[in-house]
Amino acid sequence: MKNKDIFNFNRFGKYFVSDLKTCVANYGLTLLTTTLLLPIAIYVVRVALHAFAYSTWEGPEPGLRLFCFGMALIFIITQMPVKCYGKLTEKQYGSFWLTLPASRLEKFLSMLIMTCLIAPLTGTALFLGMDTLMCAIDPTCGECIIARSKNLFGLLTEMGNLKVNIGFGSIPIDDPEAYDRMLGILTSPWLYVDDIFGITLPFLLGAIYFKKNKIAKTFLALFAFSMAISFITAPLTMGLTPQKIFCSNFFRNMVLTDIISDTVLNIAMMAGVWFRIKTLKH
Amino acid sequence: MIAIRDLGFSYGEIPVLKNITMTLEEGRIYGLLGENGVGKTTLLTLLCGLKAAKAGSINTDGHNPFDRDPSFLSDQYYLSDEVAAMNMTALDYAKSYGHFWEKFDMDKFIEIMGIFENDPGKKMSKMSFGQLKKTYIAFALACNTRYLFMDEPTNGLDIPSKAQFRKAMTKYTREDSVILISTHQVRDLENIIDPIIILDRQDILLNASLEEISEKLYFDYSTVKIDNALYCEMIPGGNIQVTLNTESKDSKVNLEALFNTVHQHKELIKGIFSK
Numbered sequence: 117m118k119n120k121d122i123f124n125f126n127r128f129g130k131y132f133v134s135d136l137k138t139c140v141a142n143y144g145l146t147l148l149t150t151t152l153l154l155p156i157a158i159y160v161v162r163v164a165l166h167a168f169a170y171s172t173w174e175g176p177e178p179g180l181r182l183f184c185f186g187m188a189l190i191f192i193i194t195q196m197p198v199k200c201y202g203k204l205t206e207k208q209y210g211s212f213w214l215t216l217p218a219s220r221l222e223k224f225l226s227m228l229i230m231t232c233l234i235a236p237l238t239g240t241a242l243f244l245g246m247d248t249l250m251c252a253i254d255p256t257c258g259e260c261i262i263a264r265s266k267n268l269f270g271l272l273t274e275m276g277n278l279k280v281n282i283g284f285g286s287i288p289i290d291d292p293e294a295y296d297r298m299l300g301i302l303t304s305p306w307l308y309v310d311d312i313f314g315i316t317l318p319f320l321l322g323a324i325y326f327k328k329n330k331i332a333k334t335f336l337a338l339f340a341f342s343m344a345i346s347f348i349t350a351p352l353t354m355g356l357t358p359q360k361i362f363c364s365n366f367f368r369n370m371v372l373t374d375i376i377s378d379t380v381l382n383i384a385m386m387a388g389v390w391f392r393i394k395t396l397k398h
Numbered sequence: 399m400i401a402i403r404d405l406g407f408s409y410g411e412i413p414v415l416k417n418i419t420m421t422l423e424e425g426r427i428y429g430l431l432g433e434n435g436v437g438k439t440t441l442l443t444l445l446c447g448l449k450a451a452k453a454g455s456i457n458t459d460g461h462n463p464f465d466r467d468p469s470f471l472s473d474q475y476y477l478s479d480e481v482a483a484m485n486m487t488a489l490d491y492a493k494s495y496g497h498f499w500e501k502f503d504m505d506k507f508i509e510i511m512g513i514f515e516n517d518p519g520k521k522m523s524k525m526s527f528g529q530l531k532k533t534y535i536a537f538a539l540a541c542n543t544r545y546l547f548m549d550e551p552t553n554g555l556d557i558p559s560k561a562q563f564r565k566a567m568t569k570y571t572r573e574d575s576v577i578l579i580s581t582h583q584v585r586d587l588e589n590i591i592d593p594i595i596i597l598d599r600q601d602i603l604l605n606a607s608l609e610e611i612s613e614k615l616y617f618d619y620s621t622v623k624i625d626n627a628l629y630c631e632m633i634p635g636g637n638i639q640v641t642l643n644t645e646s647k648d649s650k651v652n653l654e655a656l657f658n659t660v661h662q663h664k665e666l667i668k669g670i671f672s673k
Contacts, residue, residue: 121467127498134494141485208482215446217472217498398448398478 123221131218135226136234143199147235150188151242158184159250159257175250175257178264185243185261192239193316197231197323198330204396205327211398220393227389231320232313269303307371310378317385324392399423399459400445400545400576406453407440414440416600418454422576424544427567429591430580431657436597438580439479442547445578446476458545472500474545477538479553481530488525488533489518492540499541507540510570513562527554535563539570546577552586560586584653594653596660603660606671608651614670615659616643617652628666629659642670 162176176184203209213223244262251260259267322334361367405418414437422428432438443449445456447463447470456463461470484491488511496502511518514532522530531554538546552560560583567590571577581587594611596604606614618624618639627639638652640659660667 118467118469121469124468127468130497134498137486137490137494138484203482206482208478208480209484211443211448211476211478212482214448214466215471215474215476216495217468219468220466222468397450398443 122219124219127218128222128225131216131222132226132229135230139196139200139230139235143196143235146195146199147192147239148242150191151239152246154184154188155181155243155246155250159254173256175254178258178261181247181257182261182264185247188243189236189239192235194319194331194334196235197316197320200230200323201227201320202323202330204324207398210396214396214398220390224390224393227320227393228386232316236312236316306375310375310382313382313385314378317382317389321385321388321392324389324396401457402445402454403457404454405441405444405451405456407437407444407449408452413600415444418602420595420602420605422578424574424576426593427571427577427579427591429584429587429594429653430578430597431582431584431594431653432580432597433661434582436599438597439549441597442476442549442578442580446474446545446547447471448476472498473543474547475499475538475541475543477534477546477548477551479550481534483523483525483530485521485523487519487521488516488536491522491533492518492537496537496540499543501542503540503542506542506570507536510536510539510566513566514559515562528556528559531555532559532562535566539566542572544572544575546571546575548577548579550581550583551579552581552583555586564590584657588653591653594656596657598661598664603664604656604667604671610671611651611656612643612649613646614643615649615651615656616641616645616647617649617655619649628663629655631655631658 158176158180162180163173166172166174204213216223244260248260248262251257251263318338319331319334322330322337326333356366361370400422402418402420402422405415406413407415418441430438430441440449444451445458445463447466450464458470458474461467463470486494489508492502492504492507496504496507508518511533514536516529516532516536518533520529522533525533531551535548535551538548552563555563564587567577579587579591581591592609593607594604595602604611615628618627618641619636620639621636623630623637624639624641627641629638629640631638638655640652640655643649
């Protein structure tokens with residue numbers, strides 16, 4: 117096989133653009149509806165209900181909007197791979213896609229960029245943009261989600277000490293070294309980057325492996341996998357007190373283990389996507 | 399040139415193709431005929447790289463099709479019997495994907511769409527099956543590939559479109575291309591396809607040019623019944639009878655009669671044409 121048959125920048129560029137166009141044609145409208153119309157719909161319903169119940173004008177509070185943002189992201193992450201790549205398992209589209217003159221690596225990379233970066237980032241930008249606009253127009257909505265998150269991170273870095281809320285109480289972290297270490301871990305971008313891949317990749321894998329009920333089967337597979345992992349890891353955490361977790365090296369090691377295991381899982385899922393593209397037949 | 403050697407394929411335990419050996423040469427439009435389920439589509443999908451051979455090999459100009467190398471894919475086009483209704487106009491589709499095939503010709507695409515009286519500005523998802531099929535045929539021909547595989551291309555086409563298809567096939571295909579068309583509608587392609595390949599269960603019954611066929615078989619259209627005819631079918635105004643051409647007489651090959659003759663006398667025909 118020649119190098120040109122493995123990867124060619126010019127061809128990849130062309131393929132990526134056509135992939136983007138196909139995704140926009142197949143999923144663009146749903147993405148716009150989810151990210152732009154959903155905040156407006158919530159706003160209208162909330163204002164109408166408040167006006168009806170209390171005769172006052174009150175926009176949706178940040179908590180509700182944040183919850184809706186989470187829901188919208190879940191919807192985008194689960195739906196997008198099925199709408200854009202789910203048809204690969206169908207003979208009509210799959211035959212065309214497999215015989216389209218681009219290399220496996222080019223098709224694979226384009227698929228990853230679209231699913232793991234472009235779709236969630238575009239969805240986030242559109243939703244948060246609309247949220248910011250809404251808050252700017254109607255001050256009764258309170259702080260926009262972006263400003264709120266920024267303030268939260270600001271508070272975290274400015275605080276002299278930290279209390280970790282664990283539901284049944286809070287544990288103060290007095291040790292400045294432990295606090296700095298924890299802050300460093302929590303603000304590390306890799307902690308979030310590998311999570312984005314970890315959340316989106318299973319649904320891409322499900323979209324191209326399962327022929328029917330792709331999303332439901334992916335959720336079931338994730339559930340089964342999580343149960344299996346919990347059975348394996350639960351004995352390791354037995355006997356640990358919250359104090360021990362947050363005020364020793366254990367927390368750092370736990371986060372490090374999380375990052376490593378997420379990275380390994382992401383690589384395994386990428387290998388699964390690659391293997392599927394390589395062996396897909398019609 | 400496509401060289402197929404001892405090709406074998408099965409779906410699980412069920413064998414479909416076994417020890418298929420043949421060569422497909424440039425400048426020919428091969429007609430692939432066979433009953434339902436004999437493996438015509440399987441053979442086409444093996445040739446274009448959609449399936450992997452379980453035994454034997456396919457060599458297309460040094461490429462194994464299943465490797466799906468872009469340099470190989472850009473010189474072939476596979477038109478499936480079931481086509482996808484993309485969510486874009488035919489013109490946008492051609493613009494988005496045509497440039498992946500090095501020799502794609504947009505003017506040709508629009509010209510063929512014109513021959514088919516198909517609107518390139520119409521959304522593919524709003525097209526009827528026939529219109530969609532014609533769009534894909536136009537696209538396939540506009541790709542100007544050396545290898546063109548078509549699975550039941552005339553299925554779903556109305557009567558005028560079938561004539562337009564024949565016209566487009568003769569006018570817009572490359573001189574040096576290898577074209578393989580599988581079909582049940584032999585009458586739709588009677589004047590285009592040559593040579594003829596007839597597949598049977600796991601085997602090739604016939605792979606011969608029309609010239610070879612008419613050299614060895616005689617197609618009689620008279621009203622006089624022939625006693626030793628291999629095949630006889632009554633048609634309005636007479637019969638179609640197929641006999642061995644022992645007297646080297648000229649006749650026009652009737653593909654339906656040929657197909658039925660081959661199926662009724664498998665071993666005899668294989669024997670005659672293997673010489």
